Amino acid sequence: MLNEKKALLLIGSPKLKKSTSESLGNYLLEGLCKNGYRCNKLHILSTLKNDVKELFYNINDTDILIISSPLYVDSLPSPLIRAFELIGQNREERENVKNQSMISIVNSGFPESFHNDTALKICKNFAHKADFQWLGGFAMGGGPAINGMPIKDLGGMTRNIVKALDIALDAIANNKSIPLEATNMMSSNLIPTWLYTLIADKGWKTQAKKFNAHKNLYAKPYIKG
């Protein structure tokens, strides 16, 4: 089909398993596939290591670029920043220009979603400079609660996320900005902050026990003197 639109999901998480970024991005990508889009998905770390030309081809060919990434140290993970540097340079040099749009989803392990705001601003700046129409960005806290599971299988806890992404699907189809209503839904806490931190802190201890490291969690291996 000549008029078939294309969607590309770029997963910014260097994780190969249990990636919340992939779960969130997959929901959108599957929705777009159902709406007739030709869909493709790339994992940033393996793409950078194996075939940058494939990355450029897919980026320059897509109609909608979805970037789904975790928050690393208040910003995007380094491989995604490297991709932005390379894509930005590539798009300065390219000849063919088509109308393309971009949205981003950034999730973090903090319960509050605002920690992701700076990373989303970086995505927006990239979009403008690399000639993508910015449709908007989602900030999500409590990412580990999803733990790579399909969003639609998680029931009540993710109902606001599902609603927000469904609204985004409509916005993408009409090439319109994601409404504030949807970004607010995505930003709302999955569970109360006190409960989230309680569960998370217990979870770290449980995980450490598997490696027999639970008695050493507070180690200071690099202290001098």
Place this chain on the structure above:
Amino acid sequence: MKALILNGALKGDKSMTTINKLAEEILIEQGHEVESILLHEKEIGECIGCFGCWVKSPGICVIDDYGRILTETIINRDIVIYLTPVVYGGYSSELKKALDRTIPLLLPFFKKINGEVHHKERYKSYPNVIVLGIMSHEDNEMEEIFNSLIKRNSLNWYNSFSGGTIKNISGKDIKYQLKEKLNIMEVRTC
């Protein structure tokens, strides 16, 4: 005091070499002992988000490369300078790759500070950080993002970050701008 400059220049970016040298000169004039690390020359793998540094070998990254040495060096310095081109308002991929590997310096556990949730500190104190973001043209949006990134880093790292953007534009005196940014630190650490 012991100062460490982390040079996040991308491969082939020669402009950062001069700025690195100027920053070294200013710090030496201030009486600091200075070491510079050109990050793209070092073997540093990307953080893969496994959290092994929190639950498997607490405080030490599971990837055995220069990232480990760098993390140990950072925590044992008084002052750390992040030198980076401003990339879409953030740090370069080279600097970010190194910083992503420093999370073993924090604990996985959470605590609330001024109403916000942050990771608890693993160490008693952290170095003072001065961020120098090099811009080859004026761009208010990127500058604003960069300053907000410095602020967020400061809140999450229990240390006082300072710094900002340096304009590498004709007519702007780089040494004067560097001195201005590095002097903020001098006043604060006295």
